[in-house]
Amino acid sequence: MERAAREEPARSRLARLFDTGGGRNLGLVAVLVLLGVVGVVTTDTFLTTANLLTVLTQASIIGVLTVGMTFVIIGGGIDLSVGKVMALASVWCTTVATQSFGWVVMIFCALAVGVGAGLVNGLLITYGRIVPFIATLAMLISAQGLAEQISGRRSQIVTDPVIAGIANTRLAGIPLLVYIFAAVVVVGWVVLNRTTFGRRTFAIGGNPEAARLAGLDVRRHTILLYVVSGLCAGIAAIMIASLTTTGSSTHGTLYELDAIAAVIIGGTLLTGGRGTLIGSILGVLVFTTITNLFILNNLATEVQNIAKGALIVIAVLIQTRAQRSSGTG
Amino acid sequence: MTTAPTPGPLLAMRGIVKQFPGVRALDGVDLDVTAGEVHCLLGQNGAGKSTLIKVLAGAHTPDAGEIVWAGRPVTFGSPQAADAAGIATIYQELDLVPGLTVAENVVLGHEPSRLGFSRLRAADDKARRLLRRLGHPEIPPRRELGRLSAAGQQIVSMARALAKDARLIVMDEPSAVLDPEEVQNLFRVIRELTADGVAVVYISHRLEEIREIGDRVTVLKDGRTVARNLPARTTPTADVIRLMTGRTVEYAFPPRAAPVSDEVVLQVEGLSRTGEFRDVSFTVRAGEVVGLAGLVGSGRSEIVETVYGARRPSAGTVRVRGKRLRPGSVPAAVRAGMGLAPEERKSQALLLGEPVFRNVSLPAMDRFATAGFLGPDADLAAAAEITGRLDVRPSDPRRPARTLSGGNQQKVVLARWLLQGCTVLLLDEPTRGVDVGARSEIYALVRRLAAQGAAIVLVSSEVPEVLGLADRVLVVREGRVVHEAPSGELDEGRVLDLVMEAVPAGAAERSGS
Numbered sequence: 001m002e003r004a005a006r007e008e009p010a011r012s013r014l015a016r017l018f019d020t021g022g023g024r025n026l027g028l029v030a031v032l033v034l035l036g037v038v039g040v041v042t043t044d045t046f047l048t049t050a051n052l053l054t055v056l057t058q059a060s061i062i063g064v065l066t067v068g069m070t071f072v073i074i075g076g077g078i079d080l081s082v083g084k085v086m087a088l089a090s091v092w093c094t095t096v097a098t099q100s101f102g103w104v105v106m107i108f109c110a111l112a113v114g115v116g117a118g119l120v121n122g123l124l125i126t127y128g129r130i131v132p133f134i135a136t137l138a139m140l141i142s143a144q145g146l147a148e149q150i151s152g153r154r155s156q157i158v159t160d161p162v163i164a165g166i167a168n169t170r171l172a173g174i175p176l177l178v179y180i181f182a183a184v185v186v187v188g189w190v191v192l193n194r195t196t197f198g199r200r201t202f203a204i205g206g207n208p209e210a211a212r213l214a215g216l217d218v219r220r221h222t223i224l225l226y227v228v229s230g231l232c233a234g235i236a237a238i239m240i241a242s243l244t245t246t247g248s249s250t251h252g253t254l255y256e257l258d259a260i261a262a263v264i265i266g267g268t269l270l271t272g273g274r275g276t277l278i279g280s281i282l283g284v285l286v287f288t289t290i291t292n293l294f295i296l297n298n299l300a301t302e303v304q305n306i307a308k309g310a311l312i313v314i315a316v317l318i319q320t321r322a323q324r325s326s327g328t329g
Numbered sequence: 330m331t332t333a334p335t336p337g338p339l340l341a342m343r344g345i346v347k348q349f350p351g352v353r354a355l356d357g358v359d360l361d362v363t364a365g366e367v368h369c370l371l372g373q374n375g376a377g378k379s380t381l382i383k384v385l386a387g388a389h390t391p392d393a394g395e396i397v398w399a400g401r402p403v404t405f406g407s408p409q410a411a412d413a414a415g416i417a418t419i420y421q422e423l424d425l426v427p428g429l430t431v432a433e434n435v436v437l438g439h440e441p442s443r444l445g446f447s448r449l450r451a452a453d454d455k456a457r458r459l460l461r462r463l464g465h466p467e468i469p470p471r472r473e474l475g476r477l478s479a480a481g482q483q484i485v486s487m488a489r490a491l492a493k494d495a496r497l498i499v500m501d502e503p504s505a506v507l508d509p510e511e512v513q514n515l516f517r518v519i520r521e522l523t524a525d526g527v528a529v530v531y532i533s534h535r536l537e538e539i540r541e542i543g544d545r546v547t548v549l550k551d552g553r554t555v556a557r558n559l560p561a562r563t564t565p566t567a568d569v570i571r572l573m574t575g576r577t578v579e580y581a582f583p584p585r586a587a588p589v590s591d592e593v594v595l596q597v598e599g600l601s602r603t604g605e606f607r608d609v610s611f612t613v614r615a616g617e618v619v620g621l622a623g624l625v626g627s628g629r630s631e632i633v634e635t636v637y638g639a640r641r642p643s644a645g646t647v648r649v650r651g652k653r654l655r656p657g658s659v660p661a662a663v664r665a666g667m668g669l670a671p672e673e674r675k676s677q678a679l680l681l682g683e684p685v686f687r688n689v690s691l692p693a694m695d696r697f698a699t700a701g702f703l704g705p706d707a708d709l710a711a712a713a714e715i716t717g718r719l720d721v722r723p724s725d726p727r728r729p730a731r732t733l734s735g736g737n738q739q740k741v742v743l744a745r746w747l748l749q750g751c752t753v754l755l756l757d758e759p760t761r762g763v764d765v766g767a768r769s770e771i772y773a774l775v776r777r778l779a780a781q782g783a784a785i786v787l788v789s790s791e792v793p794e795v796l797g798l799a800d801r802v803l804v805v806r807e808g809r810v811v812h813e814a815p816s817g818e819l820d821e822g823r824v825l826d827l828v829m830e831a832v833p834a835g836a837a838e839r840s841g842s
């Protein structure tokens with residue numbers, strides 16, 4: 001068939017890296033550059049090393065949650081509980097009793113709470129057949145309650161010097177929190193794009209019935225996806241405990257919405273099966289930069305939220321356009 | 330309901346071109362349709378038939394060419410425009426809304442309404458009338474569409490086309506999911522329509538249907554019209570096939586080799602599922618093809634899906650080479666060497682957005698991975714080798730599965746289990762929507778796999794296919810196996826009798842339960 005031989009021109013490696021959403025990620029890079037220009041024009045402090053590091057540090061905690069969220073959403077689910085699971089983990093790992101065992105136990109404890117919550121989410125969704133929205137909403141509420149009960153609604157001060165020191169440590173001038181964020185992104189990218197686990201995630205999100213009939217263990221995989229998200233919440237808990245030197249039930253309020261918004265802006269299909277991690281991370285950076293610009297310009301947070309909302313709508317509009325023009329078979 | 334026949338052709342399409350990224354699906358196609366005729370559109374998988382009718386229906390915008398409708402040049406910018414002009418389309422892929430009721434689907438887009446409130450009763454009546462006309466008064470208008478079988482949904486989609494009082498009805502492989510009896514129903518309705526002056530464009534891969542219902546034939550090949558307005562009844566089949574494929578195809582079933590061995594590979598015992606089928610037992614030996622014949626809805630698909638573990642049996646066991654499988658577990662079945670090509674390839678088998686090669690390697694991907702790590706193209710070569718062998722077109726394995734024509738998608742599903750190397754292959758309607766050339770390739774493939782020692786279970790609504798391909802035939806009716814015989818001892822008439830018979834002579838039906 002000679003007609004078929006005529007192929008699309010080979011895309012550059014760079015384009016391939018950013019792509020799968022039809023060049024959308026390059027669009028996000030353009031938005032970031034645009035925001036940068038706005039920052040340079042409206043303030044003299046935006047383009048300073050100190051300010052850029054602040055942006056990155058602020059992005060790092062939501063960013064880690066977003067990595068987990070990207071896995072869950074590509075796999076066809078959603079995890080509303082991440083913010084409060086992070087709060088619960090931060091509380092659990094900073095109780096006087098836990099802290100008395102030292103930093104290793106504290107870290108273990110935070111990760112275990114995250115993984116445990118993810119496991120419960122996954123079990124409720126697969127074996128309990130509860131839709132992800134409801135199951136993780138219930139987890140959000142109960143994690144909040146449990147965190148309040150353990151902490152007695154008080155902020156628990158981090159006394160352990162190692163944990164408290166994470167946020168103050170810099171390597172080559174860059175905060176350790178940013179390195180942690182980067183490491184989670186790199187590991188997440190490799191798992192999503194270079195392993196069978198990643199392939200299965202796309203398959204299950206794209207067509208769960210086809211995946212099941214091809215012999216994939218859809219239930220086990222779905223559980224693992226929520227565990228991944230929980231694990232990310234556990235990592236984020238240590239980061240936030242260090243940054244604020246407290247464990248508190250008020251941490252992470254509405255973080256899940258920011259994470260979901262970042263994933264959507266990044267071009268991941270909310271119905272699953274398609275998306276990129278790079279897009280999600282760019283989404284986080286766009287969001288944090290907007291916040292930063294508003295703060296630097298002394299503008300009210302109300303306006304800031306309106307801008308973010310508009311951005312989500314625009315992103316989704318572009319998404320549906322792109323979907324329609326790519327044609328329905 | 331129709332205007333007086335227009336002098337000259339009702340529809341003339343001239344030099345239609347449609348370019349998709351990387352593929353020129355239509356490359357100058359002509360089509361003439363006159364009022365009151367059944368015009369058949371033939372062509373291999375991927376020839377461009379569906380694309381052509383999507384252009385006609387306003388779903389695709391052509392890159393070049395002219396459409397003359399009732400004597401006037403037109404451009405249909407949207408499906409609504411074509412609809413308003415009096416063109417109704419039954420798409421190859423059902424385009425109904427599963428969450429709405431049957432009646433709502435039938436009137437979708439032109440709901441009877443008063444002051445903006447839709448009139449449910451009127452919609453129900455209309456749906457009921459049309460379903461009765463199609464020979465299916467038993468489909469309740471208020472039933473949620475998604476709960477109907479594929480065949481039921483096809484009927485509803487026909488009712489929907491009839492509801493529009495169109496002057497031209499396009500049917501893209503309407504018979505693919507229908508029983509022989511239902512196909513006759515469809516033909517009766519088509520004859521009524523054409524007697525009223527309505528024109529029908531009919532697409533099918535079953536040439537005997539073309540002979541029965543068609544008036545004229547247009548043949549497409551690789552996006553071009555290679556023959557126009559041939560008489561449907563008198564053109565020799567061999568000529569039509571040569572025009573479609575550019576070669577002569579042996580339209581026969583390959584010879585059966587002697588059974589490879591007596592080793593029983595698949596053993597099903599007393600398998601039941603409440604409300605679906607009861608007490609099904611059979612064995613398949615290495616190198617044997619066992620066919621399941623029966624009507625749509627008789628429980629054949631349910632049986633194979635339960636054997637495969639996709640449904641949990643209420644009783645009974647499945648063994649592969651003597652080893653009992655965990656009931657209701659697909660991974661266990663796949664590990665034991667089973668593969669299923671399911672009935673509904675789009676919803677049950679394919680990842681439409683993913684490239685072809687990832688669809689092929691889906692169950693086998695672990696083989697290409699090292700400790701769970703898998704490069705993005707690690708499985709490309711192996712998958713491409715198999716799709717090449719099956720002559721999947723277009724041949725680029727990086728193309729999303731969505732962009733393949735129906736028959737080629739079916740080959741992708743088969744390629745998946747070839748790559749996996751199955752010893753037990755369950756094929757549910759493997760040639761549905763597959764063209765004559767590819768069909769004989771699939772037949773040859775099935776026999777070749779059998780000759781290599783695979784145990785194969787074949788479900789098909791086409792009796793000649795079951796008889797021609799299978800060594801042994803089980804007749805399924807209302808969830809029970811009512812007859813079992815070597816295919817040599819059966820003929821088409823006998824099987825049809827067995828399949829439809831209300832109560833089999835002497836069988837103690839409906840005892841227990």
Ligand SMILES: Nc1ncnc2c1ncn2[C@@H]1O[C@H](COP(=O)(O)OP(=O)(O)OP(=O)(O)O)[C@@H](O)[C@H]1O
Nearest residue numbers: 327349354374375376377378379380732734735736
């Ligand atoms: N949306 C699309 N994007 C890209 N290519 C497409 C698209 N739709 C169809 N094609 C290509 O156009 C060609 C014609 O496809 P079409 O579906 O019209 O074939 P067909 O004759 O209907 O085949 P079948 O008998 O298998 O249904 C094929 O090569 C197919 O891969």
Ligand SMILES: [Mg+2]
Nearest residue numbers: 378379421735
């Ligand atoms: Mg077609």
